[in-house]
Amino acid sequence: MKVTKDLVAASATPMVLGILAEADSYGYAILKRINDLSGGELDWTEGLLYPLLHRLERLGHVESRWQSVAGERRRKYYRITDTGLAELADQRRQWDTVVGALTEIWRDTRPLTVFPLGGNA
């Protein structure tokens, strides 16, 4: 299923912050987790993830360090900061509002059928 770019971009920050709030992680593992969480539907590119991580680091929401876990290569691990946790909470509130409104709308309409759409989706 194709997810529009805008939706992927809007959900990018809360997704990454949420994953890092679970545990410290690194780029490749974050991508894998997103893939698992969405059942393979969301397929982020490196061009989306790494600049996002760098921006979050610049804003102070995450911090990074290079370390080598036992038996692994030396890699860059990211850790969420307190400001990042605050930002995550704020994003959650926003998404809860939007998702709540959408759930209300969809509950009241008829079950999902395919409408022949005349105009733009």
Next chain:
Amino acid sequence: MTEPTHDLEAQFAQWRQYVERRRELGPADADELEDHLRGSVDELVAAGLHDDEAFLVAVKRMGSLDDLSREFAREHSERLWKQLVLTGGTPSPAAGVRSRRDLLAMGICAVGAAASIKVPELFGKHIAHDGAFYGPNVGLLALVWLAGFLAWRRQATTAVIGVLAALFALGAVAANAYPLDENSQSVVLTAIHLPIALWFAVGLAYIADDLRSPRRRMDFVRFTGEWFIYYVLIALGGGVLIAFTVGTFNAIGISPETFVSEWLVPCGAAGAVVVAAWLVEAKQSVVENLAPVLTRLFTPLFAGVMVAFLVAFVVTNDGIDIERDTLILFDLLLVVVLALLLYSVSARDPLAPPGLFDKLQLALVLGALAIDVLVLVEITGRITEFGNTPNKAAALGENVILLANLAWSTWLMVRLVRRQTTFATLERWQTTYLPVYAIWAWLVVLVFPPLFSYL
């Protein structure tokens, strides 16, 4: 985790090279992306692919390097403005040590240049009164430190250092041995031509690590252009600094005029000679050369002006009124045209075929050539009148030298535009002609004063 094979490592190294060439991606980013790639490859190998298949798939999944760079550029836009990192922040500790040593050497030479401007005061020469001493010598005092800095940077051999010392000693003799009066023409000529002659000695120090190569000579030409532009910029900044110093100190009742005119300006000007050179050396390929950019801008403008002048000349049919001053004006015109030609030569891709800009340049040099021929025709009848003082003789001689260069360059440009010759011949002609300027400058400094009886 299995150990990667030798071939796989080679592929990673090659991929790494491509990534590092991108300026949007810093070395830390390259490390991160490499780790990501290795993770991908490991997983694919664990799923059963061969090493090279896994590498291909992983690289394909990572996406094109262009797209990746573009995304990184959006985040790290400051990387697109080539930032000149002069000290610190260098990628390797060895480079950091080298740049700190450079900075120290530059500091010593700049302070030395500034100090040596004031040293003659110990012997009773004062900058305001002894113009006859300071005029010829100020270039010598500043440039010797520049030559020393460059010779140290290039780790010149003792032979080269010996030649440099001899040249500067000769310059010192030429500046001081002749009994020149402060108001004489010769002292002004020496003051102008000795720095030019010594600049070529600085050039010797510049090419000290590769004496024979014509490429190094062209590098020195590029260095000269950039050095001049940086010096002008520093001078403008210094002018603003002086304006503020004078203004603010005057406001509290202290008059800084003596300090400014006797310390700040001379020492600053001398020190800036070395600082500008260090900046040009430090920037290397990080910052685009400014001189060719200015050349691209001004070549069409100058070509237009000269064509307009020729048209006006033909229309008015009055002849050119040549006095000594107008001859100097036309000399300067030739200098500008040849500088425009030289600096566009310095930046042009030698393999590119002739294009519109080359044709514009041909118009420029043809226009200048026509104007100069007209000028010389005008004064042929008055040649003897133009040879009897040092200024007139120097102006005439320079005109002839520049005309010779311009004429042959025009011929080569015509052949270049008609695709009968390569660009390399033009470049070679310009670099081979450089010693002629040096010889002429030394001639004016050494031979003219006694020849014209110290007029």
